[in-house]
Amino acid sequence: MKFIISGKNIDVTEGLRTAVEDKIGKLEKYFTPDTEAQVTLSVEKERQKIEVTIPVKGNIIRSEQVSNDMYVSIDLVEEVIERQLKKYKNKIVEKQQAAASFQKAFIENDYQEDDEIKIVRTKKFDIKPMYAEDACIQMELLGHNFYVFCNAETEQVNVVYKRKGGTYGLIEPED
Numbered sequence: 001m002k003f004i005i006s007g008k009n010i011d012v013t014e015g016l017r018t019a020v021e022d023k024i025g026k027l028e029k030y031f032t033p034d035t036e037a038q039v040t041l042s043v044e045k046e047r048q049k050i051e052v053t054i055p056v057k058g059n060i061i062r063s064e065q066v067s068n069d070m071y072v073s074i075d076l077v078e079e080v081i082e083r084q085l086k087k088y089k090n091k092i093v094e095k096q097q098a099a100a101s102f103q104k105a106f107i108e109n110d111y112q113e114d115d116e117i118k119i120v121r122t123k124k125f126d127i128k129p130m131y132a133e134d135a136c137i138q139m140e141l142l143g144h145n146f147y148v149f150c151n152a153e154t155e156q157v158n159v160v161y162k163r164k165g166g167t168y169g170l171i172e173p174e175d
Contacts, residue, residue: 001028001035008042019071023078024052030085041070050077135160136168
């Protein structure tokens, strides 16, 4: 596995680099040797955050973990990614083009799908054209953390969502 490690508001010391490579390196058994893991370490006040992104053909495996100790965050992120890989293995590998990114042993091993995804409710609603700002207001009025709407400017389906820190995000399709 190849690592690209960067830091925001933190110097990536040799100790941190070694901890990341050792801990995230445990995931090597799942990936081919040329797989690249992008790791970003950041510090905001007391929050020690690690973000790991592993692009594989057709998918992105990603996790971020926050704690008050960077080494704890590193431990947590490795556990989460490993759980994700085992949980979604069959779904990831079903797309045969993605199988090229993974070790043969991982593909052939059957993992229990303990948390099968089940859609338990379907909602239908009229998507009204509106501006993103109006969609945010509607989302707040409903008490939701996201809202699907037809953008009045582009006439495309968009999603606004609530971000950490009280800000908002907008998801729109690529042209």
